[in-house]
Amino acid sequence: MNIHEYQAKELLAAQGVPIPMGEVATTPEQAEQIARRLGGAVVVKAQVHVGGRGKAGGVKLAKTPEEAREKAQAILGMDIKGLTVEKVLIAPAADIDTEAYVGIILDRASHAPVWMVSAAGGVDIEEVAATDPDKITKLRVDPRYGFLPHQAHLLATKLYSDPKQVRATAKILQQLYKAFMENGASLAEINPLITTPAGEVLALDAKLSVDDNELFRLPAVEALRDESAEDPAEVTARNANLTFIKLDGDVGCIVNGAGLAMATMDLVKYYGGEPANFLDIGGSSNPEKVVNALKIITGDPNVKAILFNIFGGITRTDDVANGIVTATKMIDIKVPIVIRLTGTNEEIAVKILADAGFTALTDMDEAVQKAVALAKGESQ
Amino acid sequence: MSIFIDQSTKLVVQGITGRDGSFHAKQMMEYGTDVVAGVTPGKGGQMFEGRVPIFNTVEEAVRETGANSSVIYVPPAFAADAMFEAADAGIAFIVCITEGVPVLDMTRVRPYVLDKGARLLGPNCPGLLSAGKSKVGIIPGHITQPGPVGLVSKSGTLTYEVVYKLKGAGIGTTTCVGIGGDPINGTSFIDCLAAFEADPDTKAIVMLGEIGGNDEQNAAEYIKQHVTKPVVGFIAGQTAPPGRRMGHAGAIISGGAGTAEEKIASFHANGIGVAKRPLDVVGLIQEAL
Numbered sequence: 001m002n003i004h005e006y007q008a009k010e011l012l013a014a015q016g017v018p019i020p021m022g023e024v025a026t027t028p029e030q031a032e033q034i035a036r037r038l039g040g041a042v043v044v045k046a047q048v049h050v051g052g053r054g055k056a057g058g059v060k061l062a063k064t065p066e067e068a069r070e071k072a073q074a075i076l077g078m079d080i081k082g083l084t085v086e087k088v089l090i091a092p093a094a095d096i097d098t099e100a101y102v103g104i105i106l107d108r109a110s111h112a113p114v115w116m117v118s119a120a121g122g123v124d125i126e127e128v129a130a131t132d133p134d135k136i137t138k139l140r141v142d143p144r145y146g147f148l149p150h151q152a153h154l155l156a157t158k159l160y161s162d163p164k165q166v167r168a169t170a171k172i173l174q175q176l177y178k179a180f181m182e183n184g185a186s187l188a189e190i191n192p193l194i195t196t197p198a199g200e201v202l203a204l205d206a207k208l209s210v211d212d213n214e215l216f217r218l219p220a221v222e223a224l225r226d227e228s229a230e231d232p233a234e235v236t237a238r239n240a241n242l243t244f245i246k247l248d249g250d251v252g253c254i255v256n257g258a259g260l261a262m263a264t265m266d267l268v269k270y271y272g273g274e275p276a277n278f279l280d281i282g283g284s285s286n287p288e289k290v291v292n293a294l295k296i297i298t299g300d301p302n303v304k305a306i307l308f309n310i311f312g313g314i315t316r317t318d319d320v321a322n323g324i325v326t327a328t329k330m331i332d333i334k335v336p337i338v339i340r341l342t343g344t345n346e347e348i349a350v351k352i353l354a355d356a357g358f359t360a361l362t363d364m365d366e367a368v369q370k371a372v373a374l375a376k377g378e379s380q
Numbered sequence: 381m382s383i384f385i386d387q388s389t390k391l392v393v394q395g396i397t398g399r400d401g402s403f404h405a406k407q408m409m410e411y412g413t414d415v416v417a418g419v420t421p422g423k424g425g426q427m428f429e430g431r432v433p434i435f436n437t438v439e440e441a442v443r444e445t446g447a448n449s450s451v452i453y454v455p456p457a458f459a460a461d462a463m464f465e466a467a468d469a470g471i472a473f474i475v476c477i478t479e480g481v482p483v484l485d486m487t488r489v490r491p492y493v494l495d496k497g498a499r500l501l502g503p504n505c506p507g508l509l510s511a512g513k514s515k516v517g518i519i520p521g522h523i524t525q526p527g528p529v530g531l532v533s534k535s536g537t538l539t540y541e542v543v544y545k546l547k548g549a550g551i552g553t554t555t556c557v558g559i560g561g562d563p564i565n566g567t568s569f570i571d572c573l574a575a576f577e578a579d580p581d582t583k584a585i586v587m588l589g590e591i592g593g594n595d596e597q598n599a600a601e602y603i604k605q606h607v608t609k610p611v612v613g614f615i616a617g618q619t620a621p622p623g624r625r626m627g628h629a630g631a632i633i634s635g636g637a638g639t640a641e642e643k644i645a646s647f648h649a650n651g652i653g654v655a656k657r658p659l660d661v662v663g664l665i666q667e668a669l
Contacts (some may be wrong), residue, residue, distance in 0.1 A: 111486075
């Protein structure tokens, strides 16, 4: 789960990280009032869950409150990588002397949290990693012993030589590590970490991604979820315990299991179609899950055909068949449905579907080809 | 032969009285797995299905029954401790089926289990099945038969699809292993490849990967260096958009890395046959055998 910059800043500030906070505005007038209250120049920053906001024009400097209103007017409602900007953060502008990057990620290759710090901050760190890897210092944290004070000090010396700045930075790194651990993060970063002409070390931006698997035990973090920043169909799916990701094609896919769901999308493409979504109904699927899945898929006006691909292991295919029959009675489905079922209780499932007038296929390739043809309006 | 489990596997089921635990304990027993004990705290002294004793702790189950392997079906909040408990009790092979285990928990569980000299499979995996001998986890027993192919995969149902298609062509398996799709887990592709290479009955290997991370690329390099048996690969997620978690916690293309193209290219570069569709695995395996 991604959270907004202003929320990440609050979590870091709670650990004691020196970070100019600012306030969130949803209208240009609010932006002006906040800028007036803060005094001096401000930065107006779009609050959306995507990287590269600056490049997309979602971050602007404003020297006066009036200018803050104009910039907020321009940014609010802007579309950044498919997401509409609903909120802007008005943060005090800082005098910048140097910019560094500090971040910690859960690294799958080293099975542990890994630090990355670089004196080349303020830019896309992935670009630095690709073009100039020597400018990044990495350090693996042994999860059994945690982030040790001398390690924080060592990393800080890679960024600054002034002893005061090194001490301040080591402290910030330890605070960032605490925020990372306590909020179940998979990534926590400050970019840029700046020094001011007066020699202060400050965090100007903050990013935190939370491991979805942590949310059950972190209700305060779960409460930070902003559903308005997500696709509405994906929110509905999550609330129904389904994993759904919308894509641009016209073949709606309902599959059990993530790997098979991806392979099904790939096969749709292989046979010349375009998948409309990724949808995993999960392991033990009761009929209600199938009803919810069909509701979500039929809510997408681009969908021209619906494809079920179910390999029953723990999933009982008769449950899925009952779900399909129930759903088609409840919802008026205007597009053709292709059903492929095989595995646990297949004979019962085929009979349930036949009684309701559906034909079930048993072969995945045959079913995908049929769905692709139907989506193109070709008859079979 | 087979890898990791066979007729000598004596299994304890952690969470045997839960909904999933009890259902799959019965399925495993029907398949022929030697289920010697169950563990549910507070239910020690009861019997499961009239013949499997239930204990309060794994330590007691091991002491009383000589269990050497364990399978875990407990909710995510308790999964890490269940893995620690199995390792502490001296279990040599631990399989964790539970989905949704926090990744930070796994950063502590993994080194702990390894230090105890145990092997962990999972979490968030379907387990494994040694055809005709034993199955531990949730893979349906009827979809494969004994034969010469070893299969390792990150996915459950995609594994079923492929082994079922192999069975349709009359080809069986030694062992099918699902390592799971989480970013940090106990057993890697490479661990399984090494075991299949050492298993005399395995004549060819199928490796089913997916987008995210670089496990498949590392495995491909390992194969070139250390595996003499033919390997057929498949990568799911060629149509997946970047930056989105495709169901599995680890299945995400991040920062332009971990794409299907990258992995397929790495397979080709290391001389591994790549199936374009799950169905094509069958033809490639037939050629290899």
